[in-house]
Amino acid sequence: xxxxxxxxxxxxxxxxxxxxxxxxxxxxxxxxxxxxxxxxxxxxxxxxxxxxxxxxxxxxxxxxxxxxxxxxxxxxxxxxxxxxxxxxxxxxxxxxxxxxxxxxxxxxxxxxx
Numbered sequence: 001x002x003x004x005x006x007x008x009x010x011x012x013x014x015x016x017x018x019x020x021x022x023x024x025x026x027x028x029x030x031x032x033x034x035x036x037x038x039x040x041x042x043x044x045x046x047x048x049x050x051x052x053x054x055x056x057x058x059x060x061x062x063x064x065x066x067x068x069x070x071x072x073x074x075x076x077x078x079x080x081x082x083x084x085x086x087x088x089x090x091x092x093x094x095x096x097x098x099x100x101x102x103x104x105x106x107x108x109x110x111x112x113x
Contacts, residue, residue: 008094008103011035016085024083025057025076028093033075035095036102044101047081054079054102
């Protein structure tokens, strides 16, 4: 039996942006987005214990993250449940054991700057 069936797999760790409570989008790495997009849609999501659905979205832009203003793509996990995450909280995005759901959990930590 595959042990990953029982244990969640960490996909990404990040801070919640000030935009997330407005648009329900949590930015994730391209690799995490690729792994999430491989799951059956719509994605089943559990955010701090609450169940719902989610999708993977992308946005092309020319922000400072692109070298020299080159076009590049940002990837997001999007769900109405993500609007409830506290701004600046640290979150983990995991694939549930068995790969049937996305788990997002937060732990509030005061900023140190």
